[in-house]
Amino acid sequence: MAIEVNSNQSGPIRDQNSAKTQPAEAQQSQARAHRAEADRKTAQREDSVRISDDANSLRELAKNIDSQDSFDEAKVNEIKQAITEGRYPVNSRQLAENFLELESHIIQ
Numbered sequence: 201m202a203i204e205v206n207s208n209q210s211g212p213i214r215d216q217n218s219a220k221t222q223p224a225e226a227q228q229s230q231a232r233a234h235r236a237e238a239d240r241k242t243a244q245r246e247d248s249v250r251i252s253d254d255a256n257s258l259r260e261l262a263k264n265i266d267s268q269d270s271f272d273e274a275k276v277n278e279i280k281q282a283i284t285e286g287r288y289p290v291n292s293r294q295l296a297e298n299f300l301e302l303e304s305h306i307i308q
Contacts, residue, residue: 251259282288 279288
């Protein structure tokens with residue numbers, strides 16, 4: 201890098217390479233300006249989404265399911281009453297088999 205120093209001149213010291221770097225800096229500045237403009241245009245673009253008919257049907261189905269009771273409260277109350285009164289039939293063999301099956305899943 202060459203620096204011109206002249207004691208007879210008043211004013212700032214000049215770098216010989218600064219004249220060469222100014223066009224490059226101007227190009228970089230222009231490139232940044234172009235990128236900023238492209239980013240601004242991209243930001244202004246609107247995105248859109250189209251929901252398919254199948255997705256709309258599934259959404260409606262989900263709404264219908266959510267609005268329904270998940271169990272039959274009358275039947276639950278009837279079973280509770282039968283258990284309380286000792287009228288609910290219990291198959292002890294089936295109950296034991298179910299417990300064994302459950303335990304085998306837990307152990308694995």
